[in-house]
Every structure is written in C-alpha cells, then in structure tokens.
Amino acid sequence: MLIRESLSLRLVLILLLATSRGITFAQSLRDDADHRKILVGAAVNPALFAEAPYASTLMREFNMVEPENVMKWGAVRPAQDKFNFGPGDEVVAFAQSHEMKVRGHCLLWSEHNPAWLSKGSFTPEQLSNLLREHITTVMKHYSGRVFAWDVVNEAFLANGAIEPSIWYDSPGIGFAGKGTAYIEQALRWARAADPKALLFYNDYDTEGLNAKSDAVYTMVKDFKKRGVPIDGVGIQAHIFNFDMKEISSLAANLARLTALGVQVHITEMDVALPLDARGALLDQAALARQADVYRFVATACLQQPRCTAFQTWGFTDKYSWIPGYTKGAKGRALLFDQVYAPKPAYNALREELEREHKNPSSGP
Numbered sequence: 001m002l003i004r005e006s007l008s009l010r011l012v013l014i015l016l017l018a019t020s021r022g023i024t025f026a027q028s029l030r031d032d033a034d035h036r037k038i039l040v041g042a043a044v045n046p047a048l049f050a051e052a053p054y055a056s057t058l059m060r061e062f063n064m065v066e067p068e069n070v071m072k073w074g075a076v077r078p079a080q081d082k083f084n085f086g087p088g089d090e091v092v093a094f095a096q097s098h099e100m101k102v103r104g105h106c107l108l109w110s111e112h113n114p115a116w117l118s119k120g121s122f123t124p125e126q127l128s129n130l131l132r133e134h135i136t137t138v139m140k141h142y143s144g145r146v147f148a149w150d151v152v153n154e155a156f157l158a159n160g161a162i163e164p165s166i167w168y169d170s171p172g173i174g175f176a177g178k179g180t181a182y183i184e185q186a187l188r189w190a191r192a193a194d195p196k197a198l199l200f201y202n203d204y205d206t207e208g209l210n211a212k213s214d215a216v217y218t219m220v221k222d223f224k225k226r227g228v229p230i231d232g233v234g235i236q237a238h239i240f241n242f243d244m245k246e247i248s249s250l251a252a253n254l255a256r257l258t259a260l261g262v263q264v265h266i267t268e269m270d271v272a273l274p275l276d277a278r279g280a281l282l283d284q285a286a287l288a289r290q291a292d293v294y295r296f297v298a299t300a301c302l303q304q305p306r307c308t309a310f311q312t313w314g315f316t317d318k319y320s321w322i323p324g325y326t327k328g329a330k331g332r333a334l335l336f337d338q339v340y341a342p343k344p345a346y347n348a349l350r351e352e353l354e355r356e357h358k359n360p361s362s363g364p
C-alpha cells in the first residue's frame with residue numbers, strides 16, 4: 001500500500017515538473033495545433049458524421065472544419081427562391097459541440113452552381129441582385145458561427161487573366177472587361193453582410209511564384225491600397241506531382257502576400273499519389289515522398305506568423321475527391337488511410353507542429 005502510494009506520488013511529481021517546464025503531452029494533431037495557436041482543419045461532409053470513426057477522428061485531430069460542398073450555391077440554393085441551410089447547419093452544430101471553428105466555402109464560383117442559375121438567362125442587373133442577395137442571406141445566416149469565408153473562389157486563369165464566367169462576363173454582374181472589379185463588388189457586399197467575418201480570396205496553383213499568383217498578389221495589393229475589404233488569401237495546395245518545382249517558392253509567396261497585411265490560409269491541401277488499375281498504391285515509397293510534401297507546406301506556413309490556418313481537403317483516404325477527379329489514376333492523398341490509421345504524412349505534420357520555427361524574414 002505504502003509503496004503504491006509513493007509510486008503514484010512520484011508520478012504526480014514527474015507530471016507537475018514536466019508541465020512546469022512546458023513539456024506537453026500532445027495526443028493529437030489538434031493538441032499540437034492548439035499549443036501552436038494555429039488552426040488545423042479538414043473539409044467535411046455532414047452526411048458522414050454518423051460514421052463513428054469519421055466523427056471521432058475529426059473531433060480528435062482538428063480544431064477547424066469547412067464544408068466540402070454543402071455551403072456552395074448548388075447545395076444552398078436548390079431554387080431561386082429557396083435556401084437550404086440544413087446540411088451547412090449540421091456542420092456548424094458539429095463544430096460547436098466540439099469547439100471547432102468553421103470556415104465557409106464559397107459565395108462566388110464559376111462551378112458547382114445550380115442548373116437554374118448556370119443555364120438560366122439573366123441580365124447583368126438580375127445576376128448582380130441575385131449575387132448580392134445570396135452573399136447577404138448566407139453570411140447573415142451564419143454570422144457569428146462562420147469566422148471566415150472564401151468569398152470568391154478560383155477567378156483567375158493560369159496566365160493571370162480573369163477567367164470568363166457567369167459572374168465576370170457571361171454575362172457578368174455588370175463589370176465585364178473590368179478586371180477584378182466584380183471581385184471587389186462581392187467583397188464589399190460580404191463586408192456589409194457580416195462585418196466581423198474574415199473575407200478571403202481562394203485559388204489553386206497559386207502556391208509558388210507564377211503568373212497566376214502574381215495576379216492574385218497584384219489584386220490584393222490594389223485592394224489594400226484602395227481600402228477594398230479583404231482579410232486573407234486562401235492557397236488551396238492540391239498537389240499532383242512531387243517534384244516540388246511548382247511549390248518551391250511557396251515561402252517567398254507567403255512572405256509577399258502577408259507583407260500586404262493579409263492572412264494566408266492553406267485551404268485544401270492534398271497530395272495525390274499514383275494508383276494501379278485496381279486502385280492500389282503503385283509504389284509504397286510514395287508515402288514517404290507525400291509526407292515530405294506535407295512537411296514542406298506546413299513548415300512554410302509555420303514559419304510565417306500570418307499563415308494562420310492549415311487545412312486538408314478531407315482527412316481520410318476513404319473519402320476524397322481525388323480518385324473521382326483523376327478518373328481513378330490518383331488517390332491516397334490525405335493524412336489518414338482508408339481505415340482511419342495515420343499515415344507518414346500525419347506524423348510529419350505532428351513533428352513540424354512540435355518543432356520550433358523561426359520566421360526567416362525576422363532574422364536570427
């Protein structure tokens with residue numbers, strides 16, 4: 001009895017000592033992220049919350065969620081006069097009961113629009129009214145519950161030109177041929193709808209320095225100069241090859257964007273691996289290379305104080321858009337495998353979160 005008591009007393013002392021020295025006992029990615037005061041999130045589908053390992057992994061490992069599809073126009077706006085907030089509300093309820101933040105996605109995109117909208121024939125004035133009404137209604141509905149919105153998604157082409165779309169020029173909301181003016185209008189409506197929400201522009205293939213990320217940078221610089229409301233830039237980080245060439249200048253891009261006074265979120269990261277005809281990994285060694293890519297992006301974000309969130313597009317290989325998008329050629333892109341076991345990429349992320357990082361631009 002005495003021996004047992006003194007053993008447990010010793011254990012308590014060791015724990016106290018470790019805690020007083022700042023040694024943490026992180027059990028999960030979420031613990032690590034909370035400790036680093038960074039958001040680590042995943043895109044989610046509320047229809048899967050009923051699957052026990054899906055829900056338990058999500059709440060254990062992440063402190064932020066973003067609806068993968070259910071806050072897009074196609075889901076929220078089944079008919080012109082009908083809003084459907086049910087599935088989005090489920091995401092918010094899940095997040096609230098597990099003390100997670102919610103990122104909203106998205107209010108203006110050329111894709112995932114309902115047929116009544118994309119195939120309808122509207123004048124620019126009608127479209128403008130529709131968009132303003134949509135941004136206002138959706139943001140007010142989620143006000144205080146969605147802390148940041150991708151207000152505009154994927155507006156640029158690879159060469160930096162504005163992508164033709166229903167919102168820009170076909171027929172557009174009244175700013176056809178006027179560059180980023182329609183994005184500016186959407187941001188102004190968004191700020192008016194929910195002044196407390198952080199407003200983001202979000203895009204893909206904008207990790208490194210290239211014509212498209214130059215265009216995003218130039219737009220944000222102009223917006224900041226003229227007082228157009230914008231709080232952040234989302235960098236999707238869907239990575240389809242590992243040569244790292246395209247993302248090698250990520251740190252430089254984060255540095256120039258954050259120097260404008262905006263935050264950056266890594267919003268949709270996944271690293272697609274080649275699969276064989278039966279859907280199995282072509283090469284097991286790819287898992288280690290995948291971990292290196294995740295580590296590289298996470299490190300760049302952690303080194304930049306204004307990179308405030310790191311999010312993956314899903315979290316289990318059981319549910320990912322990559323196999324569908326690549327017609328089965330690629331997959332296994334996420335942090336957990338198909339039975340929710342953590343992969344090398346997960347361990348790499350935890351290692352980086354537990355390591356000290358210095359901002360390279362802040363000197364030694």
Ligand code: XIL
Pocket residue numbers: 068069112153204236268321
């Ligand atoms: C994808 C979803 O993952 C799919 O389920 C859906 O069918 C199409 O959209 N960039 C984005 C995301 O901003 O909204 C996209 O999500 C992936 C690419």
